[in-house]
Amino acid sequence: xxxxxxxxxMGIDPGTQIMGYGVILVDNRxxxxxxxxxxxxxxxxxxxxxxxxxxxxxxxxxxxxxxTDLAVxxxxxxxxxxxxxxxxxxxxxxxxxxxxxxxxVFEYAPRKAxxxxxxxxxxxKEQVCLILERTLKVTFSSDYLDxxxxxxxxxxxxxxxxxxxxxxxxxxxxxxxxxxxxxxVSESMNPEKKKTSK
Numbered sequence: 001x002x003x004x005x006x007x008x009x010m011g012i013d014p015g016t017q018i019m020g021y022g023v024i025l026v027d028n029r030x031x032x033x034x035x036x037x038x039x040x041x042x043x044x045x046x047x048x049x050x051x052x053x054x055x056x057x058x059x060x061x062x063x064x065x066x067x068t069d070l071a072v073x074x075x076x077x078x079x080x081x082x083x084x085x086x087x088x089x090x091x092x093x094x095x096x097x098x099x100x101x102x103x104x105v106f107e108y109a110p111r112k113a114x115x116x117x118x119x120x121x122x123x124x125k126e127q128v129c130l131i132l133e134r135t136l137k138v139t140f141s142s143d144y145l146d147x148x149x150x151x152x153x154x155x156x157x158x159x160x161x162x163x164x165x166x167x168x169x170x171x172x173x174x175x176x177x178x179x180x181x182x183x184x185v186s187e188s189m190n191p192e193k194k195k196t197s198k
Contacts, residue, residue, distance in 0.1 A: 007161070008034070010067035011154030012058065013146050014075065014091040016050060017042050020144070021058070022151025023065050024136075024158060031158050033136040034065065036147040047086060051093045058097040070098040071106045071157035073113065073149070106157050113149075113156040128152050 006027045013020035022036035039057045041050045062070075072094060075087040095105050111121040118131050125145040132148055132155065133140055140148055 007068045008065055009069045009071060009154045009157050010061065010065060011150040011152065011157070012070065012072045012091075012094045013150035013153060014073060014087055014094060015041070015146060016047070016086045016090050018146045019054060019057075019090065019094070020146030020148070020150035021061055022147055022154045023061075023067065024151070024154045026158055026161070029162060031136070031155070033138045033151075036140070036144065036151050038144060038147050047089075051089055054090055054093040055097050058094045059100075062097060062101055062103065067098075067103060069106060069157060070095070070103050071108060071153045073153045074107050074109050076110055106160070108153055108156045108160075110149075113152045116156040116159045117152050125149060 006025070009024050009026060011020075011022040011024075013022075019039040019041065020036070021039065023034040025032045025034050039054065041053060044050050044053060072091055075084050075091060098105050114123040114128055115121040117123070117128050117135075120127065125148065129140055129145060129148040132151055135155070136151075
């Protein structure tokens with residue numbers, strides 16, 4: 001990515017109950033937090049009405065922030081085919097909103113995003129949130145873990161743009177974060193503690 005190129009990256013964490021979004025500004029290879037939040041779909045019971053709501057709300061977000069790139073998390077492949085189908089549809093609704101406005105879309109697996117942010121592919125949502133707070137120098141509410149996941153997808157795309165040959169673009173690993181901020185990490189969230197306690 002050229003050093004002078006300014007980008008606005010919107011990350012989307014698809015969901016059929018809660019959909020997260022996060023927005024960052026990339027300027028001169030520096031990244032800045034813009035906004036994040038959630039689209040609450042729980043009150044809408046009809047699945048197709050949810051898809052319409054996703055398309056509408058993501059379109060509104062795009063019109064508000066004018067992203068140059070949309071980064072979306074790929075569905076997690078679990079055992080329940082119906083859940084995967086619905087998540088794929090939710091992802092597709094968000095993608096459609098971007099494509100209709102000629103915004104390029106990039107997809108990242110959850111594990112890759114976690115690896116990019118924390119250096120741990122199996123990191124928890126809380127761990128991802130803590131590293132993002134440190135990286136972006138902001139404080140997030142623990143109620144917005146779906147939003148911080150979306151922000152992680154946006155950051156993953158930023159790292160991919162600046163270091164396309166590197167699988168890990170994070171400037172700090174989870175272990176380094178623990179060393180530098182021992183008071184912010186409980187034992188239950190520390191993967192190294194879990195290993196030694198077994």
